[in-house]
Amino acid sequence: MTQLSSxxxxxxxxxxxxxxxxxxxxVYPDGIHQALAAGLRKQGLTELQLATLDEPEHGLSAEVLDRTDVLLWWGHKAHDEVSDEIVGRVVERVLGGMGLIVLHSAHFSKVFKRLMxxxxxxxxxxxxxxxxxxxxxxxxxxxxxxxEYLELEAExxxxxxxxxxxxxxLIFISWFSGGEVFRSGCTYTRGSGKIFYFRPGHETYPTYHHEGIQRVIANAARxxxxxxxxPRSFGNRQPLEVLPERRP
Amino acid sequence: MTQLSSxxxxxxxxxxxxxxxxxxxxVYPDGIHQALAAGLRKQGLTELQLATLDEPEHGLSAEVLDRTDVLLWWGHKAHDEVSDEIVGRVVERVLGGMGLIVLHSAHFSKVFKRLMxxxxxxxxxxxxxxxxxxxxxxxxxxxxxxxEYLELEAExxxxxxxxxxxxxxLIFISWFSGGEVFRSGCTYTRGSGKIFYFRPGHETYPTYHHEGIQRVIANAARxxxxxxxxPRSFGNRQPLEVLPERRP
Amino acid sequence: MTQLSSxxxxxxxxxxxxxxxxxxxxVYPDGIHQALAAGLRKQGLTELQLATLDEPEHGLSAEVLDRTDVLLWWGHKAHDEVSDEIVGRVVERVLGGMGLIVLHSAHFSKVFKRLMxxxxxxxxxxxxxxxxxxxxxxxxxxxxxxxEYLELEAExxxxxxxxxxxxxxLIFISWFSGGEVFRSGCTYTRGSGKIFYFRPGHETYPTYHHEGIQRVIANAARxxxxxxxxPRSFGNRQPLEVLPERRP
Amino acid sequence: MTQLSSxxxxxxxxxxxxxxxxxxxxVYPDGIHQALAAGLRKQGLTELQLATLDEPEHGLSAEVLDRTDVLLWWGHKAHDEVSDEIVGRVVERVLGGMGLIVLHSAHFSKVFKRLMxxxxxxxxxxxxxxxxxxxxxxxxxxxxxxxEYLELEAExxxxxxxxxxxxxxLIFISWFSGGEVFRSGCTYTRGSGKIFYFRPGHETYPTYHHEGIQRVIANAARxxxxxxxxPRSFGNRQPLEVLPERRP
Known part of the structure; x- marks a missing residue:
C-alpha cells in the first residue's frame, strides 16, 4: 500500500x-464546506478543492474530478437539483476507485442512493x-x-x-437521548471505490467544529x-488453458 | 419463521x-420459463405464474406481483426493452420483501443493476x-x-x-476448464427482500434440465x-423518552 | 429447504x-430452563429436552445431543465448572450442523468463546x-x-x-437509558452450524416471560x-481433471 | 490513519x-523465513526480526513481541510442538492489535485455529x-x-x-488445474487485530521467490x-446519563 501522504x-x-x-x-458563516476544510487542514490534509451546487457543473467538472482522490458530499434540501449527468459522472468515478464520504443528510443524495x-x-x-x-x-x-465514544451535546x-x-x-453506533439508535459509521466498497457514510452534521449545530468529528472525517479520507x-477488465476472453478438445 | 409450504x-x-x-x-422448445417451471414442480413448488417480455406490462402487472412471493428473472439480449416503469415496480416490491432470483445473463438486467x-x-x-x-x-x-459440487459438462x-x-x-464458486473462477451463488438482502444471484444457464446448454441446478433454484426460492x-417506518418522530430539559 | 416443522x-x-x-x-421458581421451555411451547415448539450443569455430563450426553437440532445455552456464574470434554463435544456438534442459541451472560461461556x-x-x-x-x-x-423494537422496562x-x-x-441493536448501545442480536455460521447470540435475560428480571422475547428465541430456533x-470432506484428493503432463 | 512508514x-x-x-x-537453503525476509526487503519493509520453533520460547519472547507490529507465521509438520503458553501469548497480542499474516499450511496452526x-x-x-x-x-x-491474477506454474x-x-x-480465489477452487486470500478482524490468511507457499516450490507473491505479503503487512x-475497556460501569428514578 503506497499510502498517499495527503x-x-x-x-x-x-x-x-x-x-x-x-x-x-x-454556525457556518462561510458555509459547511469551509468548516470542513478548516477541520481537515488541522488534521494535516491540505490538498483541498471546494465545490458547490450552484457553480457550473456543480463545481464537479471532469478536470476537478481528475484531481480528486476522495470526494466529500454534504446536501440536504436540493438533492433533486443535482443533474443526473453529474450524478452519473460521480458514480462512475467512485466505481473506478475515487473515495466518497457521505455526510449526514446526504443519505438521501442521488449519488448515495444510486450506489446503495x-x-x-x-x-x-x-x-x-x-x-x-x-x-x-x-x-x-x-x-x-x-x-470509546464521541459525544455531541445536541444534534x-x-x-x-x-x-x-x-x-x-460497522464502525459507529449512535445512542440518542430520546430513545433511538443508528448505524452512524458505515463502510462500503463499490467497484474499486471505498465509501464511508458518517451520520452527524445537521446544519443548525456546530458539529463540524468538533475536533473528534474532524478527526473521524480525516481518518476516513485517508x-x-x-x-x-x-485491473478491472471485462468482456470476451480466450481461454487461459489450452483444452483443444473443448473448443467449439 | 412461518415457512411458506409453497x-x-x-x-x-x-x-x-x-x-x-x-x-x-x-434445447428449450417451450422456452426457458417452461423448463424452469418443470424443474420447480419436480421439487415440490407448484404455485407458479409465468411472465415474458412481450406481454403487456411484460407480464408483471401489479396484480401478478400481488400474488408473487418470489420472482425469478432470466434475460439476455433485450435488457433495454424492459421499461423503466416496470423496473421501478419490481425494485420497490423487492425492497418491500418480495424475493428475487437472478439467473445467469440477468446479471446485466436493469433490475439487478439498480439493486446492486x-x-x-x-x-x-x-x-x-x-x-x-x-x-x-x-x-x-x-x-x-x-x-460437494455441481458439475456441468459444458457451459x-x-x-x-x-x-x-x-x-x-457466498454459497458457490465456479471453476472453469479454461482457467477462470467466478462467484456463482451470491445472496443479498436489500430492504426486506432477499436476492440470490445464480450463474449457470446459458441458452444454448441444457443447464435448466439438470436436477442439481433445479434443486438449487428451488432451495433459493424457499x-x-x-x-x-x-415494520419499516420512516420520517419525523416524537421522542420515546421524556427528556423535558432538552425539548426545543 | 426441508424446514423441520418442529x-x-x-x-x-x-x-x-x-x-x-x-x-x-x-422470578423463575422452576428455573430459567423451564421458563424458556414454557415460552417455546407457546410458540409451537414442543420437542424439548432440558439439561442442567449438575446432571451427569451436565445433561449433555452423546445420546441427548443425537436428539438435538438446536441447543440453547444459559450460564453465568459457573462457566468454569463446565468440563472441557463437554465443551469440546458441543463445539464439534455445532461445527457439524447443530444450531446454537447463546443467551445473555453465556457470552462468557466456554462454548461461545471457543467458537468466536x-x-x-x-x-x-x-x-x-x-x-x-x-x-x-x-x-x-x-x-x-x-x-420495530422490543422494550424491556428494566434490565x-x-x-x-x-x-x-x-x-x-446484525439483527438487533439495544438502546439503554443510561447512555449505552449494544449489538444484541448477532448471527454466525461456524462449520455447518448456525449460531445466534441474543442479549436479554438477566436472572433477576422477568425477561423470559416476555412474549416478544419468546418469539425471537422461537424464531431463532427455527x-x-x-x-x-x-458434505464437508477434507484430506488428500486425486485430481478431478486428467492433466497427465503435470503428474509428479 | 498514521500509516507506519515501515x-x-x-x-x-x-x-x-x-x-x-x-x-x-x-529451494530455501537459508530457510523459508530468510526467503520471506529477502522478499519483504525488496518491497521496502526493512524492520525485520526472525524467529523459529526451536529457539527458546520459539523466539517469541514478550520482548520480541513488544517490538512487533505484524507477525508472519509459517508452520506445517510441528504445529503440536508450539507450546500453549506461546500460543496464548500470540493470540492475546493479536486481540490487542498486533497484525497477523498466516501463510499456507499454517491454516492448521494452533494460533489460527484458536482465532477462527x-x-x-x-x-x-x-x-x-x-x-x-x-x-x-x-x-x-x-x-x-x-x-488481474497471479500465476504459479506449480504448487x-x-x-x-x-x-x-x-x-x-475475500481478496483472492485460486483456480487449480486439477479442478478445484480455494478462498486463497481472506481478511479477518479479531479484537483490534487484523489477520490475513494467504494460501500459497508449499515448502517444495519456489513460491516465496515470486515477486507478485512478495508484493501481496508486503501489502498485507502494511x-x-x-x-x-x-480503547477497549470492559467491566462494571456507572450510567453516563443521570436517571435518578431508575437507580437501584
Whole structure:
C-alpha cells in the first residue's frame, strides 16, 4: 500500500441553508464546506478543492474530478437539483476507485442512493437530542485516535430502521437521548471505490467544529484514498488453458 | 419463521432466443420459463405464474406481483426493452420483501443493476467449458441436498472480476476448464427482500434440465420467500423518552 | 429447504442462581430452563429436552445431543465448572450442523468463546436500565412478527465494546437509558452450524416471560435448525481433471 | 490513519523441513523465513526480526513481541510442538492489535485455529498443479499493484471446503488445474487485530521467490499494521446519563 501522504480532497456542499437561514449562517458563516476544510487542514490534509451546487457543473467538472482522490458530499434540501449527468459522472468515478464520504443528510443524495440501490430512508427529529457515537470496531483506521465514544451535546436524531444494505464494516453506533439508535459509521466498497457514510452534521449545530468529528472525517479520507487498483477488465476472453478438445 | 409450504413463484423470461434461434429452440422448445417451471414442480413448488417480455406490462402487472412471493428473472439480449416503469415496480416490491432470483445473463438486467448499484460486468466465453460449482457454505439452506459440487459438462464461462458488491453470503464458486473462477451463488438482502444471484444457464446448454441446478433454484426460492417483516417506518418522530430539559 | 416443522430443542441452564438466590427464585421458581421451555411451547415448539450443569455430563450426553437440532445455552456464574470434554463435544456438534442459541451472560461461556476466538467481554451495569432492542434487519426470519423494537422496562445493561467477531448478520441493536448501545442480536455460521447470540435475560428480571422475547428465541430456533448439509470432506484428493503432463 | 512508514515485522518459521529434506533445502537453503525476509526487503519493509520453533520460547519472547507490529507465521509438520503458553501469548497480542499474516499450511496452526474457532481443514494434493490466484476485490490495499491474477506454474493444491468462518473480505480465489477452487486470500478482524490468511507457499516450490507473491505479503503487512486503537475497556460501569428514578 503506497499510502498517499495527503490525498487530494474535494469538498462538495449544497451551500443553500447557509445563504438563506440566519440560524445556519451563525454556525457556518462561510458555509459547511469551509468548516470542513478548516477541520481537515488541522488534521494535516491540505490538498483541498471546494465545490458547490450552484457553480457550473456543480463545481464537479471532469478536470476537478481528475484531481480528486476522495470526494466529500454534504446536501440536504436540493438533492433533486443535482443533474443526473453529474450524478452519473460521480458514480462512475467512485466505481473506478475515487473515495466518497457521505455526510449526514446526504443519505438521501442521488449519488448515495444510486450506489446503495435501496431507499436510504430513516427516522429523524430536531429536538436537541444528545448523541453519543460508540466505537464498535476499535482497531479500524477510521476510529483511530478516537476515545470509546464521541459525544455531541445536541444534534438532530436519526433513527433505525436505516434503509441501507448491511455495511461491509460497522464502525459507529449512535445512542440518542430520546430513545433511538443508528448505524452512524458505515463502510462500503463499490467497484474499486471505498465509501464511508458518517451520520452527524445537521446544519443548525456546530458539529463540524468538533475536533473528534474532524478527526473521524480525516481518518476516513485517508482510508478511502484510492490504491493502485488491480485491473478491472471485462468482456470476451480466450481461454487461459489450452483444452483443444473443448473448443467449439 | 412461518415457512411458506409453497411460496408463490413468478418466472419471468425474456423469451426471444427460443423464438429466433433453432439451436436454443432445440434445447428449450417451450422456452426457458417452461423448463424452469418443470424443474420447480419436480421439487415440490407448484404455485407458479409465468411472465415474458412481450406481454403487456411484460407480464408483471401489479396484480401478478400481488400474488408473487418470489420472482425469478432470466434475460439476455433485450435488457433495454424492459421499461423503466416496470423496473421501478419490481425494485420497490423487492425492497418491500418480495424475493428475487437472478439467473445467469440477468446479471446485466436493469433490475439487478439498480439493486446492486454497480456495473455488474464480467468476463465471458462461449467455448464449451466444463464448469464445476463448488459449495463453500455447506450448511446454508440454498446448498441443501447438493453434493460437494455441481458439475456441468459444458457451459458458457463467466470470469472474475465480477463487478458486484461483496455478497452477504457466498454459497458457490465456479471453476472453469479454461482457467477462470467466478462467484456463482451470491445472496443479498436489500430492504426486506432477499436476492440470490445464480450463474449457470446459458441458452444454448441444457443447464435448466439438470436436477442439481433445479434443486438449487428451488432451495433459493424457499429461502427467498418473504417473512412477516418487522415494520419499516420512516420520517419525523416524537421522542420515546421524556427528556423535558432538552425539548426545543 | 426441508424446514423441520418442529426442530428438537435442548435447553441447557446452569441452574444455580435459582437455587441460591430468593430474588431469582421469585422470578423463575422452576428455573430459567423451564421458563424458556414454557415460552417455546407457546410458540409451537414442543420437542424439548432440558439439561442442567449438575446432571451427569451436565445433561449433555452423546445420546441427548443425537436428539438435538438446536441447543440453547444459559450460564453465568459457573462457566468454569463446565468440563472441557463437554465443551469440546458441543463445539464439534455445532461445527457439524447443530444450531446454537447463546443467551445473555453465556457470552462468557466456554462454548461461545471457543467458537468466536475472541475474549467476548463487554461493559455491564445492574441498575434497572430501560432497554429497547431495535430491529435493524427487518426482513430476517429472526425478527419476524416483532414490531420495530422490543422494550424491556428494566434490565441489566450490556455496553460496547463487545469483543466479538463482526457478526455475519446484525439483527438487533439495544438502546439503554443510561447512555449505552449494544449489538444484541448477532448471527454466525461456524462449520455447518448456525449460531445466534441474543442479549436479554438477566436472572433477576422477568425477561423470559416476555412474549416478544419468546418469539425471537422461537424464531431463532427455527432459523438455526440444521439443513441437510452438503458434505464437508477434507484430506488428500486425486485430481478431478486428467492433466497427465503435470503428474509428479 | 498514521500509516507506519515501515511496520516492524517478525517472521516466524517452523524451520524443520529445510534442515531435514534436501529437496526443500534446494529451494530455501537459508530457510523459508530468510526467503520471506529477502522478499519483504525488496518491497521496502526493512524492520525485520526472525524467529523459529526451536529457539527458546520459539523466539517469541514478550520482548520480541513488544517490538512487533505484524507477525508472519509459517508452520506445517510441528504445529503440536508450539507450546500453549506461546500460543496464548500470540493470540492475546493479536486481540490487542498486533497484525497477523498466516501463510499456507499454517491454516492448521494452533494460533489460527484458536482465532477462527473452526477446524480449518481443507483438501490437498501434491501434484504440481498450476495455480492461478484471481483478484476478486481489486481496490483493496492487499491487491495493490497486482495484475488481474497471479500465476504459479506449480504448487500444492488446496481445495474447498475450507473450514473457516466466512472472511470479512475475500481478496483472492485460486483456480487449480486439477479442478478445484480455494478462498486463497481472506481478511479477518479479531479484537483490534487484523489477520490475513494467504494460501500459497508449499515448502517444495519456489513460491516465496515470486515477486507478485512478495508484493501481496508486503501489502498485507502494511495493511495489518496496528492503528492507534480506540480503547477497549470492559467491566462494571456507572450510567453516563443521570436517571435518578431508575437507580437501584
Amino acid at each position: 490525498p487530494r480532497l474535494t469538498i462538495w456542499n449544497e451551500f443553500r441553508h447557509e445563504l438563506e437561514n440566519p440560524r445556519v449562517q451563525a 440501490g435501496t431507499g436510504c430512508d430513516l427516522k429523524w427529529r430536531e429536538a436537541n437530542d444528545r448523541e453519543r457515537l460508540w466505537v464498535v470496531q476499535p482497531g479500524h483506521p477510521i476510529s483511530e485516535g478516537v476515545g 438532530e436524531m436519526y433513527g433505525e430502521h436505516f434503509d441501507i444494505p448491511a455495511p461491509d464494516e 482510508w478511502a484514498a484510492p490504491t493502485q487498483s488491480a | 411460496p408463490r413463484l413468478t418466472i419471468w423470461n425474456e423469451f426471444r432466443h427460443e423464438l429466433e434461434n433453432p439451436r436454443v429452440q432445440a 448499484g454497480t456495473g455488474c460486468d464480467l468476463k465471458w466465453r462461449e467455448a464449451n467449458d466444463r464448469e464445476r460449482l463448488w459449495v463453500v457454505q455447506p450448511g446454508h439452506p440454498i446448498s441443501e441436498g447438493v453434493g 458458457e464461462m463467466y470470469g472474475e472480476h465480477f463487478d458486484i458488491p461483496a455478497p452477504d453470503e 429461502w427467498a420467500a418473504p417473512t412477516q417483516s418487522a | 426442530p428438537r430443542l435442548t435447553i441447557w441452564n446452569e441452574f444455580r442462581h435459582e437455587l441460591e438466590n430468593p430474588r431469582v427464585q421469585a 476466538g475472541t475474549g467476548c467481554d463487554l461493559k455491564w451495569r445492574e441498575a434497572n436500565d430501560r432497554e429497547r432492542l431495535w430491529v435493524v434487519q427487518p426482513g430476517h426470519p429472526i425478527s419476524e412478527g416483532v414490531g 441489566e445493561m450490556y455496553g460496547e465494546h463487545f469483543d466479538i467477531p463482526a457478526p455475519d448478520e 432459523w438455526a435448525a440444521p439443513t441437510q448439509s452438503a | 511496520p516492524r515485522l517478525t517472521i516466524w518459521n517452523e524451520f524443520r523441513h529445510e534442515l531435514e529434506n534436501p529437496r526443500v533445502q534446494a 474457532g473452526t477446524g480449518c481443514d481443507l483438501k490437498w494434493r501434491e501434484a504440481n498443479d498450476r495455480e492461478r490466484l484471481w483478484v476478486v476485490q481489486p481496490g483493496h490495499p492487499i491487491s495493490e499493484g497486482v495484475g 500444492e493444491m488446496y481445495g474447498e471446503h475450507f473450514d473457516i468462518p466466512a472472511p470479512d473480505e 495493511w495489518a499494521a496496528p492503528t492507534q486503537s480506540a
